[in-house]
Amino acid sequence: MLSASRGGRADPQDPSLCLRYFSVNAITNTRPDTLAGVSPAEPVIRLEQVTKAFGPAMALADLNLRVPSGQITVLLGPNGAGKTTAIRTITGAFNPDSGVIRVFGVDPALQGREVRSRCGVVSAKPSLYDRLSGRDNLRYAAELHGLGRGSGVDARIAHCAGRFGIDDALDNQVGGYSTGMKTRLALARSVLHQPELLLYDEPTSGLDPESSHAVLDLIREMTDDGSTVVMCTHLLLEAEGLADQVVILQDGTDIIDGSPGVLTKRFWPEAMVRISTDDPVALDALARHEGVVSYERADRVATLHLDRPDRVPDLVFALTAAGARVTRVEPHEPTLEDLYFAVRQASGHTRLGAVDGSTV
């Protein structure tokens, strides 16, 4: 199902890359699919060859995306990569110019109400009514989602507000909230109607590190309830440890997707180790040692790719036998940041994009 390679896009034939259309079926679902109307085999979100242009600017260019149920999928990419436009197309707020979109098995352009009633969305700006109280903001959302009014809804509001730690401020005007409180209120609003799909577009935007951390913890908790989460971010540290699946976007197209662990293994199949000694000559001798796939040295620190992790004791032994004093042996685990830049470099995308629905 690979499409023709286009200018600037990663080459699907490149064996060093785990490219787009990486089989998400290979990723084990952490929990059974319980969504009504969606068969377990069907992803909650399926985008195929979706394009969307705003005048001459392409916001989405043949975007493909498959979001499995009950997992956190993180859309990574620089500003203007098409993350926000993707979210807006998923809810049916934008109609695509071409391509196929299925959310819960239906087309949001045709059955938008059905899709939107099962989604909870938090945008980069919290989209709250400053003149209203927090409670009124939540009541507004509850009514639009058909929860109605009354004590049952008020109890639900109190529960959600409590979960996000803003129950004490519910009766204050939102205009007086801090950025962190606004984000928490927006998160509470997004789960009020117990949606099956949560779409978070840079939810930690403008938050201090402590608040960001708390928000990310809350997002992680949501998948415990069986929800599927799609989160957009350009902050790699946020995605690290949170994502079950990452999709890297660039210029409106997906250039790679898969679980961080699997992708890292694809990029760096060999074990990596960093060894520091006081003897660069002995260190260089390791380049010819059995099992060493590649070798790089910067000053007195060498980075080695090994065919097997159990080669490390042999290397240390070789160094000590040569009389070198080993000062540090450190297994190197590539981070999502390493992966992100490696993918972007390999795909030829190193410039920053400028196209996004929100800026057109």
Added chain:
Amino acid sequence: MAKTTVAPVRQPLVWMHIRTVARTDLKQLAQARDYWIPMVILGVLFFVVVPAVLLLTITQISSVDAVAQLSQVLEILPKSAASQIPGDTGSGRAGYALAVYLFAPVAVVVPITICTAVGAATIVGERERGTGEFLAHSPAGIREIFLGKLLASLIPGYLTTVIGFGVYALIVNTIVGPQVGGWFFPTKQWWVLMLWVVPPFLALTLSLVLRLSAKVKSTAAAQQASALVSLPLIMVAYSQATSSLYGGDEVSWYIGGIAWLLATVALWRGVRSVTRARLLGVADEQ
């Protein structure tokens, strides 16, 4: 690039969504004192202060010459209207004419001005505050959002006018009533004007104003454009309201009927001007 044409499933209107959007907008308006105080001042000025001062002045005049001059006011009225004026004194008849015929435009100018002021900011305001994103991702349909916002813009203006109308009736009857044989206001033509002629003119104005609000880039631009649109509409409504009072029942029904027809077409077209993309601030999404 050829766009994929899709025909969304036409879903029935959910009245709860319309009510919710309208109620929330009205709640926000109520919180914005700087917004509604000028409306109240406008209503008080036109429905209370100006009529009270003028009617008191006319009915309290004792000079015979002045009363004779005032009586000439009656000559500018059509004969059919003039013949309906009761009373024996010139000042009483002049007061009646002023109350029933010459203040008719007030019933139009006040609600249109208020509705325009509220309506101009309603959609572009959502976009400017970023709350359009919330609405765009909500299950509420575009028609429901449009109608909710229309109601929220219509209610303050019409409510001010209805309350002002009640107060105006009280003032007129108190000041002029004793001179023309008792309470006489509202006359039948005024009821028709308030219930049949004014509402479609408001709907017509608002459908244009909301369309502008959906299309322009800022609230300031919406207010300027709305003022330009509402000015000729005020003039048309002014003349039609006056004709309605002067021309008798039949004319009122015809004018109201035509206005309803135009308002229906304008509303139908107005609904189509609002899109989720416009709520999000993206202009060229179809």
